[in-house]
Amino acid sequence: MITPAVETAARTAPLPAYVYDLDHLDGHVAAIAATMRAGPGRVEIHYAAKANPDEGVLATVARHVDGVEVASGGELAHVRRVLGPDVPVAFGGPGKTDEELAAAVRHADRVHVESRHELRRLAAAARAAGVTAQVLLRVNVPGGPGGVLRMGGGPSPFGMDPGEIDACVAELPPEIALVGVHAHLASGLDAADCAAQGRAVLDWAGGFAARHAVALAEVVIGGGMNVDYTRPDEGFDWAAYRAALRLPDRGPTVRIEPGRAITAYSGWYVIDVLDLKRSAGEWFAICRGGTHHLRTPVAKGHDQPFTVLPTGAGPGHAGPVTVVGQLCTPKDVLARRVPVDRIAVGDRVVFALAGAYAWNISHHDFLMHPPPTLLRVGGGADQV
Ligand SMILES: Cc1ncc(COP(=O)(O)O)c(C=O)c1O
Known part of the structure; x- marks a missing residue:
């Protein structure tokens, strides 16, 4: 439960103290990445920086993941400062300000769009910057297996109902490149529930792509992998989760964006x-x-x-x-x-x-x- 390096620090540090064991973190993320990258299909990991944006933590995690998900202009600036211009960053989250949208089109590689209104404002920001915004539309897929922190599957300020996503596609401005869809429906899910939620999003995305005859390069199925605080020595079952996603060999890149289960x-x-x-x-x-x-x-x-x-x-x-x-x-x-x-x-x-x-x-x-x-x-x- 306590690594030797942490115990040594805990016995001597001026208190109170937080101790991060970066070797422990390095091994943990490396193992997750190896499990998730094993086939079939292609899975990418974006670390949800909101879980812990500490510089040492970010630098350690970044060695093993494909990018970082940020949810504010502050996180975007921080991640760029710590990790530099090359790490892929996706900007998501509700209530983006005009300043944040302007920063997103210049400094983020992807934007997760939360509403039609936001899509129009993002297009204006992209037009002003003379760029094309790479967009994933955040969908609130109905139903879903629940979870401790529910953010979708029912009435929610997060994401859009499927009908709204259809309306976005019908009015896509020229400054917007539709890369894919995004969902994060709940947190605190065990491997079976998390995979069922991911599958529900993937199935919905498949139907959506066929209905609109669009090719989706990427589908983000969210984070939400559980950390069991009553069993600190048992981690989320990544292998069971990966298998239960039942990904085909070919298909869109599937991206997950875990936070808690990476750094806790x-x-x-x-x-x-x-x-x-x-x-x-x-x-x-x-x-x-x-x-x-x-x-x-x-x-x-x-x-x-x-x-x-x-x-x-x-x-x-x-x-x-x-x-x-x-x-x-x-x-x-x-x-x-x-x-x-x-x-x-x-x-x-x-x-x-x-x-x-x-x-x-x-x-x-x-x-x-x-x-x-x-x-x-x-x-x-x-x-x-
Ligand atoms: C959009 C989004 N992605 C990913 C996460 C990370 O969730 P977790 O830390 O439970 O894995 C969150 C958490 O709130 C989120 O809102």
Whole structure:
């Protein structure tokens, strides 16, 4: 659960700290890429930068994937700055501003279009820049297997109903090159559900292409591969997912854009116990840090898995403990009533699965506590 390099860093780092193990990440992404690239059919991976845009993480992931998916002008500029002009970037997401559309036509290789109105605005931006925008229309395919974070399959601000996609094709402006269709319907799917969702999108795309007599070069079937926070040592079953997609030898390039299942396993958040007390029969470990650094357990409603490094002294406590942070809110809970062999004041608590939607989705400034130290280990990375 904790790599040796992370354990060494966790024992010595000034706390609170985030530790990213770039060697661990490198091996993990390399294995995913090898599995997904095995035939039949052609699969590309775009990393969803929103999961973790850390520079060391981006540079490590970029060695193994085909490109990066960004969802804002800020992410686009950041990814270009970190990875340079050559890495393929797709710009998606709802509510793009005129400035973002102007940046997208100049600095992104693909644009995922969310509505007819956006398509017209994108065409205007492309015309102003004197370029042709390479477009994938984002479809909200009806139905679908569900998932923890549903973004489609029913009423949704994301993507377009199939009828709207038809209308887009009927009025394609000359500045738009239709490259394919895009879908991301849900996150938190196991391999079978994720593949069923991908198949539904591919089947819909096949019918759409035939109906309009257009050749679709690319179909994006989204991310959403599950990370099981109750089983930190079990990963998403990429081989089962790849097989269940049942891709033919020939067909459009199928692109996936995972985020969480790429980086979650390679990040750890380390804090130490400042106080240990009993309240109305329950034990609480109050730690240096909290959900302003690691909002993931509150956002997703789980206990963040953790290990106690016995670096403290004192009598300690054995049994269920609720691990909380320093914020003046009862919501500042990282893990609730989790049994431990022993926890004491001064112990270091190492939270796993903190490499995705963790630091970057947290409300850093609430109560003005200091930010965590950021450590990158492995990958020839320097401490920052
Ligand atoms: C369009 C799109 N693609 C990919 C992702 C990545 O999803 P996940 O991190 O669950 O793999 C998201 C997440 O919200 C998304 O909105």
